[in-house]
Amino acid sequence: MSDLQAFQEKTRSWLEENCPKSMRKPMRNEFDACWGGRDCEFSSEDQKLWLQRMGAKGWTAPEWPKEYGGGGLDKEQAKILKTELAKIKARPALLSFGVWMLGPALLKFGSEEQKKQFLPPIVRGEIRWCQGYSEPGAGSDLASLQTKCEDKGDHYLINGQKVWTSYADKSDWIFCLVRTNREAKKHLGISFILFDMASDGVSTKPITLISGKSPFCETFFDDVKVPKEQLVGTLDRGWDIAKYLLTHEREMIGGSSDGSMGGRSIGEVAVLALGANENGELADSALRSKIATAELDGWAFLLTMERSKDEAKAGHGIGAKSSMLKYYGTELNKRRFELLMASKGLSALEWEGEASNDGQLPRQWLRTKGNSIEGGTSEVQLNIISKRILGLPDPKAN
Amino acid sequence: MALVYTEEHEMLREAAKGFLQEKSPVTEFRSLRDNQDPLGFSRKLWQEMAEMGWAGILIEEQYGGLDFGFTGAALILEEMGRTLCASPFLSSSVIAATALRFGSEETKANWLSKIASGEAVIALALEEGVKHDPVATSMTAEKSGNGYRLNGSKSYVFDGMAADGFLVLARSSGEAGQADGLSLFMVDSKVSGLSSTATKLLDSRNYAALVFDNVEVSGGDLIGSVGAGLTMLEPALNAGRIGLAAEMLGCSDQCFESTTEYLKERKQFGQIIGSFQGLQHRSAHLYSELELVRSAVIKAGQDFEKNPEHSGMIASLAKAKSGEVGILAANEAVQMLGGIGMTDELDAGLYMKRIRAAQELLGDYAFHANRFAKWRGF
Numbered sequence: 001m002s003d004l005q006a007f008q009e010k011t012r013s014w015l016e017e018n019c020p021k022s023m024r025k026p027m028r029n030e031f032d033a034c035w036g037g038r039d040c041e042f043s044s045e046d047q048k049l050w051l052q053r054m055g056a057k058g059w060t061a062p063e064w065p066k067e068y069g070g071g072g073l074d075k076e077q078a079k080i081l082k083t084e085l086a087k088i089k090a091r092p093a094l095l096s097f098g099v100w101m102l103g104p105a106l107l108k109f110g111s112e113e114q115k116k117q118f119l120p121p122i123v124r125g126e127i128r129w130c131q132g133y134s135e136p137g138a139g140s141d142l143a144s145l146q147t148k149c150e151d152k153g154d155h156y157l158i159n160g161q162k163v164w165t166s167y168a169d170k171s172d173w174i175f176c177l178v179r180t181n182r183e184a185k186k187h188l189g190i191s192f193i194l195f196d197m198a199s200d201g202v203s204t205k206p207i208t209l210i211s212g213k214s215p216f217c218e219t220f221f222d223d224v225k226v227p228k229e230q231l232v233g234t235l236d237r238g239w240d241i242a243k244y245l246l247t248h249e250r251e252m253i254g255g256s257s258d259g260s261m262g263g264r265s266i267g268e269v270a271v272l273a274l275g276a277n278e279n280g281e282l283a284d285s286a287l288r289s290k291i292a293t294a295e296l297d298g299w300a301f302l303l304t305m306e307r308s309k310d311e312a313k314a315g316h317g318i319g320a321k322s323s324m325l326k327y328y329g330t331e332l333n334k335r336r337f338e339l340l341m342a343s344k345g346l347s348a349l350e351w352e353g354e355a356s357n358d359g360q361l362p363r364q365w366l367r368t369k370g371n372s373i374e375g376g377t378s379e380v381q382l383n384i385i386s387k388r389i390l391g392l393p394d395p396k397a398n
Numbered sequence: 399m400a401l402v403y404t405e406e407h408e409m410l411r412e413a414a415k416g417f418l419q420e421k422s423p424v425t426e427f428r429s430l431r432d433n434q435d436p437l438g439f440s441r442k443l444w445q446e447m448a449e450m451g452w453a454g455i456l457i458e459e460q461y462g463g464l465d466f467g468f469t470g471a472a473l474i475l476e477e478m479g480r481t482l483c484a485s486p487f488l489s490s491s492v493i494a495a496t497a498l499r500f501g502s503e504e505t506k507a508n509w510l511s512k513i514a515s516g517e518a519v520i521a522l523a524l525e526e527g528v529k530h531d532p533v534a535t536s537m538t539a540e541k542s543g544n545g546y547r548l549n550g551s552k553s554y555v556f557d558g559m560a561a562d563g564f565l566v567l568a569r570s571s572g573e574a575g576q577a578d579g580l581s582l583f584m585v586d587s588k589v590s591g592l593s594s595t596a597t598k599l600l601d602s603r604n605y606a607a608l609v610f611d612n613v614e615v616s617g618g619d620l621i622g623s624v625g626a627g628l629t630m631l632e633p634a635l636n637a638g639r640i641g642l643a644a645e646m647l648g649c650s651d652q653c654f655e656s657t658t659e660y661l662k663e664r665k666q667f668g669q670i671i672g673s674f675q676g677l678q679h680r681s682a683h684l685y686s687e688l689e690l691v692r693s694a695v696i697k698a699g700q701d702f703e704k705n706p707e708h709s710g711m712i713a714s715l716a717k718a719k720s721g722e723v724g725i726l727a728a729n730e731a732v733q734m735l736g737g738i739g740m741t742d743e744l745d746a747g748l749y750m751k752r753i754r755a756a757q758e759l760l761g762d763y764a765f766h767a768n769r770f771a772k773w774r775g776f
Contacts, residue, residue, distance in 0.1 A: 267776025307401035385682035
């Protein structure tokens with residue numbers, strides 16, 4: 001038996017023993033998703049147990065080094081773990097910006113002390129992180145951000161405002177872009193800093209979206225004192241980290257949703273809701289052809305994500321390709337949710353009540369509209385592709 | 399399997415690119431067209447390709463082939479698409495070579511080594527209407543002694559005017575519209591009762607309309623079992639579809655790259671037009687679509703190589719997507735080039751015509767989207 005096969009068998013039996021039965025069912029609602037954190041309210045004992053077991057094993061961050069609490073798996077092993085988790089339909093033990101975003105940045109740019117201090121609690125889901133990037137005056141033009149960070153000798157002092165901070169009101173710590181140099185060119189005066197959301201002077205205010213939900217906040221910093229060792233990487237060079245993280249974020253958003261409903265294709269959802277003709281084909285032929293197009297594109301897109309990972313592994317990936325994946329993935333997701341809405345007809349409009357799980361579908365549909373805005377709008381991604389991949393000249397400034 | 403090419407594949411691609419750009423640049427295609435070459439390709443060049451082993455790339459070594467694998471064949475087609483190189487490669491070396499795997503020992507011995515050496519060209523005689531529709535086949539194959547008698551007609555047979563033999567799908571039982579009852583035959587072009595006339599299409603390649611008038615074939619010419627012709631032919635059709643997808647990817651890439659270069663040179667309103675966001679965003683969108691096509695073509699090639707009998711869905715994805723994006727690439731090229739894009743002097747129009755033909759052959763977007771939807775349960 002090869003090493004990988006042995007690993008697969010060991011993984012399978014560990015999961016069989018350790019993944020609680022109730023964690024092998026699809027999530028019913030947002031409360032079934034576990035984000036961890038200091039004040040985490042687990043929806044069940046099983047959910048807590050599942051996080052603890054996976055966290056202890058390092059499998060919430062399978063590919064991080066063991067010395068920082070990670071699973072220490074190589075790519076092949078991580079793939080096997082993912083497959084085995086999918087086979088038993090296991091819920092993710094932890095959803096975490098710490099795992100998806102801050103961790104990779106710290107592994108690349110952080111000091112040894114920072115890695116030792118911050119990574120293990122991320123793996124165990126003990127600290128929930130949020131990301132402080134956008135500001136009221138710095139959206140697509142992120143590098144024009146103005147949140148001020150002053151050197152006060154033994155500490156930094158932060159003043160300013162962030163917006164679209166995901167789950168700021170529920171997070172324990174923030175990784176934040178701040179301006180440390182007002183004289184330098186805008187990209188060269190930004191630093192990347194970490195601090196506790198319980199610090200004096202931090203306050204948050206949720207923003208209600210068209211979906212009726214409030215996943216984002218406005219976040220205010222009023223004379224927040226931050227220890228100097230919490231600045232990551234080089235002073236004034238935080239933009240490099242920001243760009244690196246944005247690449248990660250783009251890949252994440254681009255590939256986050258496959259637009260599937262409980263594992264069914266859109267076409268199957270439509271057949272169930274609207275009926276089929278005698279050949280088993282969706283009776284509404286105009287809708288059918290639109291869905292076929294979206295599913296062809298969806299499949300080709302999944303292959304493209306897979307290929308881009310394979311290219312990166314083979315050492316000839318292009319960083320700017322993440323812009324293409326982000327652009328295409330989010331636009332595709334919007335199309336797919338439009339079709340899901342059409343497939344469910346009037347029932348897709350139900351906003352409250354048990355039948356619609358309190359309007360789960362229409363709220364998701366509305367949420368997808370933000371995917372092509374956050375993490376850099378579709379238009380910004382097209383600009384990046386034009387410039388960095390196609391080598392087209394900058395638009396002339398007015 | 400990783401969705402990247404191996405070093406061996408990259409070497410083949412480089413060799414093919416070098417050869418085609420030297421021996422068969424677009425100017426060669428132009429001169430064949432302008433001289434109204436009846437075949438639309440150069441026999442001499444085809445012989446050179448055969449000598450390099452291309453003609454037998456999918457054929458087993460015992461018949462003189464390279465047995466290199468399907469991905470290699472797709473790469474050659476992609477490079478042929480780039481320079482609009484016309485040749486019987488797709489018909490003979492991809493489609494026929496795949497179908498003849500199911501032939502009798504006698505048929506294989508007769509034809510495979512001739513395909514590999516470039517001595518014989520085989521074309522697929524399939525369509526009877528104006529849309530790709532194998533089950534609609536109504537040409538008849540009646541039992542006659544130990545063999546069969548073929549009656550009916552076939553149209554739009556690509557490479558049909560160059561062919562020394564035809565793969566013919568005919569109905570041995572049942573009626574048009576049924577998948578069962580079709581049988582596949584290997585027919586020598588010199589057989590009595592078979593006549594062909596040329597059909598001129600916009601892509602300046604050779605197409606034939608064939609009439610079968612009491613054509614007698616032997617039992618040994620039957621490929622696979624009687625009545626199961628479509629099952630026998632399906633892998634070959636998928637090979638052809640993926641091959642056309644690869645060719646269209648090459649065509650589209652070339653269109654896109656030369657258009658992008660033009661955007662970096664052409665000035666209007668005192669500015670390089672490539673600096674206009676209106677054009678940038680359309681280019682970036684097309685780039686993204688082309689990346690999707692590339693992924694589908696690579697995956698389809700790999701899957702076909704591994705398991706030719708179960709490659710229908712991925713072949714449909716590759717063919718549908720490459721045709722859709724090919725049309726977009728050609729349209730955007732002409733539009734962004736502006737007035738000169740409409741002239742015969744520029745190559746954009748030549749690519750547009752070839753893409754139009756290639757996306758229609760062996761099933762257009764709607765045909766493959768429909769197949770795909772059925773497989774996906776709707």
